[in-house]
Amino acid sequence: MTTFIQPAPSPAQVVQAAQSTLTMRGVSKVFGDGDAQVTALHPTDFEVRPGELVAVIGPSGSGKSTFLTLAGALQTPTEGSVTIAGQELSRLNARQLADFRLHHIGFVLQASNLIPYLNVREQLTLVPQLAGRGGAQAGALADELLRSLGLAERTGHYPGELSGGQKQRVAIARALMNDPQLILADEPTASLDGERGREVVSMLAREVAERGKAAVMVTHDERVLDLCTRVVRLEDGRVTAQGTA
Template sequence: MALLSLQNISKSYTEGSTTVQALKQASLEVAAGELVAIIGPSGSGKSTLLSIAGALLQPTEGTVTINGQDLGNLSPKKLASFRLHELGFILQTSNLIPYLNVLDQLLLVKKMDSRVTKADKAHAKQLLTELGLSDKFKKMPNELSGGERQRVAIARAFMNNSTVILADEPTASLDSKRAFEVVQLLAKEAKERQKAAIMVTHDERMLPLCDHVYRMEDGVLTKEA
């Protein structure tokens, strides 16, 4: 069964007297352990689809189901809680908080929901260690390389044991070696932890690391492999 299912998703915007259709009946499913890539030119609708999958935008039509829950049935308050517990985000710039060290970047996720326990600290250290950051717990973001910052962002996305991981151009600011390492780690963590992961990317060199590839053109999503 798919952990993430998008069925017949359309999204329209009104600009003056004109209606712009950003997405046109887009559908995809991601099973546990899979990393799916969405490629396509800028402005084709990739980030809009990712925002809908992440419960940041409401579709004009269609259904989004995560872990068996139809997001269209949730109130705004329940949707916010669902987003905190079920979704992990990895962004292009890593979005680390400049005044928190590496370990605290992860623990902040737990503080947003409840108090931090010893088990939470152990889990955070385990995640960071798995991603090769065991000697970086106390480092600040400005003391890390671009690849290290993205690895912290990956660890943070898994901190709440999220069902779905959404990555928006996670390698855009990295050289090819670091980009490959980051996507390889993302695929490995998704598979080992049985999460569903979607990555929007322009970098087609990363596609061999993905289980399936979709292409977005003018709001139309098609499966390539």
């Protein structure tokens, strides 16, 4: 499959692109056992390379969330292997997995998922602080990310004082704080109107391209698919279509 990147990648990113950031091989997830078995995801192969923003779409119950939690090392697959940034996840224990998530995966969660009692800048600086790397450098990175996402005026505000779009941009900035190779976004436009949704996703696409990240976005918002590099359609736990948007 050809990798379509927008805008044009820098030479360094092309070299990186040779190796995919997220690789899933024959990954499936089955819940329950015996007669009560439910297959949330049938064996699936999937890859994301640096600079790509891949949209995963599908109706409710199609296995999108399961797909994202497997890619995000939040659940272990029943079969198959997940490799992120060259690390096979099945080789890590629970504690190592949490640490791995912290350093290599950035989550963009739904709009309400900011910590209500921290201001915008603290939402960001908390992440390296949790990883034991606080300090001026983290503060500078936070300021840079907030500027880049158009939130420079909002650094001292609390989530309750932000609009839905602003909250989502904070969530994107937060996901980038630990400089992860992989970014996973869960319905980032869920609570936004069309215009705000497009704005948020285009910012995500821009950051992903500029910083050479690999990103997967679960969404049911068809209006933003043109901003993505590729679209994967899931139905009943099976990939039914995969191709450029």
